[in-house]
Amino acid sequence: MSIRVNLDLMLVKRGMKLSTLAAALGVTLANLSILKTNKARAIRFSTLEAICRELDCQPGDLLEYVPDDGD
């Protein structure tokens, strides 16, 4: 895993449920779960912008680069 999505940490910081965020973003809970569990392969800028707007945070708060063990 190279890019870690810290969506769960931000949700806890903002006291928001995943289902609430999904409804606010207009995406399905299943899709947002894929993002939260680091199974997503890509994220659209529009989705990232909407998450940052709803959680009042920066992209850097959500995305973290984690070097692979071999690096």
Add this chain to the structure above:
Amino acid sequence: MSAQSNPKLPRFVKCLLDFIYGLLIIACVILTLVIVLAPLIMKGSDLVFTASVPVGLGSGEDYRFDVQVADAQAKGIRAASVSEAGGILRLETDNWVYLFFGYFRQLLLALGLLYIFRLLRAILQDILQGDPFSTENSVRIRSLGYTVLVLAFLIPFIEYITAREILRGLRIEPTLSLPSLFDAGNILVSLLILVLAQVWSYGLELKRDQELTI
């Protein structure tokens, strides 16, 4: 016009595939019965069956047949001839051995086609359900390609061996040539299908990327 905007086209293809699939099942059953029962029927009876062997009439000047040209209707044609003609050698025989390989070849071909049509029906069913790019279909298309490739070598090989063994025991004038050892056309088709399988795998990967893009 896409499959969604014209659903009649894939449904027509499905009906056609189902119909041919049904005919192939019947053909396999009949051929199996013939292979099993013919030796029993032929034994002790005067019945004569017809064995068919694909052969060629040879190449070269000795096997060239001139064709008469009617000047009034064929302007610009000076001469015409036929050479390297091919055909089917039909033998009326009461010897089961001459018959067996011919029917066995047909049964193998029918079984191969049955498997191919089974794969095609499954792929088309997924397309009609709106999910063509799946791991199963990727495997099916690859299997389809390999099956056509195997048939392209196996069927002509059996024809070659059958013709060789039959012609060895017969003195036929004019001299007949043996059929080809492989089917170049079907080899090309199998390679096209295998390339398509690679494209399908790439499409599956793109679909996964799209599904996992939030």
